[in-house]
Amino acid sequence: MAKSRRRTLQRLNRIEVLPPISPPADPEHVRSLITDLLKSLGETPQRHGLLKTPERVAKALQFMTRGYHQDIDHLLNGALFPIEYDEMVIVKDIDFFSMCEHHMLPFFGKCHVGYLPNKKVVGLSKIPRVVDAFSRRFQVQERLTVQIAETLQNKLNAHGVGVVVEARHLCMMMRGVEKQNTIAVTSSMLGAFRTQQQTRLEFLKLIRHRSVGDSD
Ligand SMILES: Nc1nc2c(ncn2[C@@H]2O[C@H](COP(=O)(O)OP(=O)(O)OP(=O)(O)O)[C@@H](O)[C@H]2O)c(=O)[nH]1
Ligand SMILES: [Zn+2]
Structure with a gap:
């Protein structure tokens, strides 16, 4: 196969293998994962300063990964x-x-x-x-x-x-x-x-x- 054609096919292939558009994550599930993560790292998720943290992190992560849902x-x-x-x-x-x-x-x-x-x-x-x-x-x-x-x-x-x-x-x-x-x-x-x-x-x-x- 000619080199330029192989290159073109490789390019097209790379476009085709773009991950499909995925639905937004379940915020409740992400919140509980963050709570577990905080615990695993030695924190106490129940202390006052951390009470809303899992929710905030879930929101921030959703914003920072919103490309997965864009067409x-x-x-x-x-x-x-x-x-x-x-x-x-x-x-x-x-x-x-x-x-x-x-x-x-x-x-x-x-x-x-x-x-x-x-x-x-x-x-x-x-x-x-x-x-x-x-x-x-x-x-x-x-x-x-x-x-x-x-x-x-x-x-x-x-x-x-x-x-x-x-x-x-x-x-x-x-x-x-x-x-x-x-x-x-x-x-x-x-x-x-x-x-x-x-x-x-x-x-x-x-x-x-x-x-x-x-x-x-
Ligand atoms: N090529 C490339 N490498 C990246 C990018 N972002 C991070 N990395 C590199 O990915 C590599 C992962 O290497 P590993 O040895 O598996 O991980 P690590 O032990 O955490 O590596 P260090 O960062 O050197 O401590 C690191 O060299 C990072 O600098 C990127 O966008 N492109
Ligand atoms: Zn890195």
Whole structure:
């Protein structure tokens, strides 16, 4: 099989193996698990300060993992516009928060997205929404990066997509190797962003460029 076809199939496969949309967790069950967790860690869940903690944690976890219940098609449908614009579109400095799947601790930072439209553009706000849908889950940074890029490529049928994610991982800061200033950078370059060096360089230059509204 030709190399490029194998690569395309691998890409499609990765999209197809996205976890299905799951129903929201039962809050009562999560609350009791948190109570047990507190007990196991040596706490007394009945003491005053902890009485509402399981409920608060259940709510917080539900919020921080809401990506599992988001339908990307639904999210993008209605915001794909047939517009003749064939220059690069970039939405950069998108703040995100995710949770590392190894330690269930946050990793967070910025995501930069660029694409070369092919007869249609997507509503600008939908790009951060896609970033949120994939980051609000238990993740590794590499998979997050690829899922954002491949979803946009797939849904927009773009000439190319580039995604760069820069993040700090609390599992490397507050435990483990304890490095406070380390930033992990990942990227996924598809289509023209992979095959044309000039396109990739333009994207990388523009995401480094100082933005409107930035202070001096
Ligand atoms: N590639 C990748 N690794 C990650 C990510 N988040 C956390 N990790 C790493 O996952 C690895 C898990 O390694 P293990 O040796 O199984 O776990 P550990 O003993 O807790 O590792 P330390 O963090 O080194 O203490 C660590 O090296 C983490 O830094 C991520 O998004 N991408
Ligand atoms: Zn981790």
